[in-house]
Amino acid sequence: MTKRHVSLPADAEATRRAFVSDVDERLSVAETPDELADAVTETLVDLHGARDAYEAWLDDDADVSPTAAARLANFDPRNATLESEYYAEKDEDAFARSKPLQWLWRQFDGTPLADNVEFALSFRRMLADHLFADVGEGVRLFKGISMTYGHNIELGDDVVVHDDVHLDDRGELVVGDRASVSDGAHVYTHDHDVVDQTEVTNYRTEIGDDARVTQGALVRAGVRVGENALVGSRSVVQGDVPDHHIAVGSPAESVRVKPGWESVAAPLSDAGERNQDQRRLDDDLPADLDAYDEFGRDLSPPDA
Known part of the structure; x- marks a missing residue:
């Protein structure tokens, strides 16, 4: 199915351009x-x-309730905390810049403008230039996308990320040209130890050129979804998906090669390899880290 061109009225288009340019x-x-x-x-x-309420609050010119003060203070990202702020291994300098940008992204998506597709796509594309490690031309980013930091994400040309997708970049996330990630999908770059959930390992996760991760799928950390590969709806990908393969299920398995690519695709028997260790990232924790265990449990197995 092809798409049709849609445009805003001339005045609205001029407003959109001025708005995005100003920010x-x-x-x-x-x-x-x-x-x-x-x-x-x-x-x-x-x-x-x-504007009027905010400036009056700053100048102590208004009798502001605690609820109103909380709303006004929340415009400033320095008055907010994000879950990723607590992660010990984060790059502090990079996060100092990505936090305000991520806060703007999230707060914008809570406004009515976020449902105006032409306004919202151009705004998020502009913001991605400031936030992501790299972002190509023609990228389309829809509503409700969440991320860990933002500064560890690389998107190629013409990538599409649909509604309510989670792009975890606690490690590194690379998405190739023309790839798409459908509504509600989760793509991860970090994993927790099965015994001690506070022990985290970060990875590089890759989605190849022209690959599709479809609705509600989950891609585990350190996985490579190959070029032109397809991950079926609600699948859980725990091992690599070779180029041109179609993988479905939980755990996902390659069930066929895309018609017409048989001569250049690996056999189905080669699918599902666990190559996490090849994409493991080393973390350098600061020497002066004041770390703590939020659970404080005894994790010594009885059979150790």
Whole structure:
């Protein structure tokens, strides 16, 4: 099925261009994390139409309830915490810049503009330029995408990521040209030890050119979904999917090669190899880390 061209009315298109350009300029001139946080705060204040209330609150000119104060303070990413902020192995310098940008992404998706496809796609594409490690041309990023940091994500040209997808980049995530990740899919780059869930290993996860990860699928950390491969709906991919293969099920298994690619595809017997160790990433924890075990359990197995 082909698609048709859709365009906004001329006035709305001019507004879209001005809006995206204005926010892009605010972010581009910010040289430090604090300046970036200021730019995000100002953008969110304007986006929510709260300029008068926000400035009155800053100047203590208004009798503001605790609930209203919480709403106004929440425009500033420095007043927020994200789950990924607690991860000990994160790159502190990179996260200092990605946190305000990720906060802007999440808060934008909670506004009515996020449902205006033409506005939202162009806004997220602009924001991805500031947030991701690399992003190609023609990328389309739909509503409700979540990520760990953002700064460990690489997207090729014409990648499509649909609604409510989770892109975990606690490790490294690379998505090739023209690949697509469908609604509700989860792609992971980190794994937890089966005995001690606080022990985390990070990996590089790869989705090849022209690959498709379809609705609700889960791709485990360290997996490679090959070029032109397809992962079926609701599948759980624990091993590599070779180029041109179709993998379905939980755990996913290659069931066939795409018609017409048989001569260049690996045999089905070669599918499902676990190559995590080849894509394992080493973490350098800071020497002065004040680490803690949030569970404090005795994890000594009786048969150790």
